[in-house]
Amino acid sequence: MAYSDKVIDHYENPRNVGGFGKEDEGVGTGLVGAPACGDVMKLQIKVSADGIIEDAKFKTFGCGSAIASSSLVTEWVKGKTLDEAAQIKNTEIAQELALPPVKIHCSVLAEDAIKAAIADYRKKTGSESGNGTDTAAE
Amino acid sequence: MRLRRIVPRLTMTVSVAAPAVISCWSCKGPVAARALFCSVCGAVQGPGDIDHFTRLGLGPGYDVDLDALDRQYFGFQRRLHPDRFAAKSSREKAFSQQQATALNDAYETLKDPLKRAAYLLRLAGKPVDLNSSATISDPVLLMEQMEKREAIAEAADVAEIGALIAEAEAEVAGCQKDLSAAFAANRQGEAAQLAVRLKYLLKLVEDARSRKVRMAGR
Incomplete structure (x- = not known):
């Protein structure tokens, strides 16, 4: 299958590969998988005190489209509020990368990863101000 | 994937329709639904509506010898070789x-540890689509797989990769044992869940092997 130039660019020069400490302050971690291809995707966000995503990192073991989708999402979410980032749709990712129909699920995985990271961050910060018993997110 | 041939003997209680007796299309005599040929007139039969285990003359269950x-498969296919039907009617041809196609389908499904698991779940009325694009978020499985894939990516030499392959293969064998026990106890x-894990473990082995090939080629 022929990959688009944008997929190849993100695949060959992935942005923001790596990770933050899961327990670090302001870090939300999303870990999702696609059993159909045996893909694993970890996407992390670092959120500032005023609720802006300052930085994002990812690590993906999967095909070129899965790597490109997660790389693109880490670029997109930087500077966004959590609510803005939560609105990213897989269709926008698929369109930007010109993913063929058989690879649409890679963009779904990236959308689910950012949503999971936001949920993890909210759970973490919510529990800090709450009763403090629910600190381990994973 | 190298398949383990020694597997524990466990019985299981998947409900499989009892082999019905039907009548031969040619002589109208009684013939078992799974029979390839009528025992009275010898005419080849169409493939009946039977499960893959019955078709291949095996007991149902995850542990397949x-x-x-x-x-069984090659024996049946020999009897269905096109040369044997060169002089027969077009109906028999x-x-x-159709029998050969049905046997192929049954064989491919039962031979593959993952397809066999998915098939048994389907027979049990709890189908699982291992090829659907649905996302999973099982943190234990995913964290473990992430770490193992990282170890493969970071392995320094062929010996290290070889050890990781052996480890992953042992996990595949262990997962198949767990699957066998789960099916035997009717814990669908x-x-x-184990079928999803097996899918990831097989991917892990594949990933490690291709890394080894690339390493050895340098």
């Missing part, structure tokens, strides 16, 4: 081809 599976929910 792969030698017996091969013996068509039936023999657990079996479905």
Whole structure:
């Protein structure tokens, strides 16, 4: 299958590969998988005190489209509020990368990863101000 | 994937329709639904509506004796060889081809540890689609797989990769044992989870092997 130039660019020069400490302050971690291809995707966000995503990192073991989708999402979410980032749709990712129909699920995985990271961050910060018993997110 | 041929003997209680007796299309005599040929007139029969285990003359369950599976399959296929039907009617030619196709399908499904698990779940009325694009978020499985894939990516030499391959293969064998126990105890929910795990473990082995090939080629 022929990959688009944008997929190849993100695949060959992935942005923001790596990770933050899961327990670090302001870090939300999303870990999702696609059993159909045996893909694993970890996407992390670092959120500032005023609720802006300052930085994002990812690590993906999967095909070129899965790597490109997660790389693109880490670029997109930087500077966004959590609510803005939560609105990213897989269709926008698929369109930007010109993913063929058989690879649409890679963009779904990236959308689910950012949503999971936001949920993890909210759970973490919510529990800090709450009763403090629910600190381990994973 | 190298398949383990030694598997624990466990019985299981998947409900499989009892082999019905139907009548031969040619002589109208009684013939078992799984029979390839009528025992009265010898005419080849069309493939009946039976499960893959019955079709290949094996008991239902996750533990399949792969030698017996091969013996059954190749034995049946020999009897269906097109040369044997060169002089037969077009109806018999068509039936023999349909039988061969049905046997292929049954064999490919039962031979593959993952397809076999998915098939048993389907028979049990709890189908799981291992090829759906649905996302999973099982943190234990995903964290473990992430770490193992990282170890493969970071392995320094062929020996290290070889050890990781051996480890992953042992996990595949262990997962198949767990699947067998789950099916034997009718724990389909657990079996479905184990099937997803098996899918990831097989991917892990594949990933490690291709890394080894690339390493050795340098």
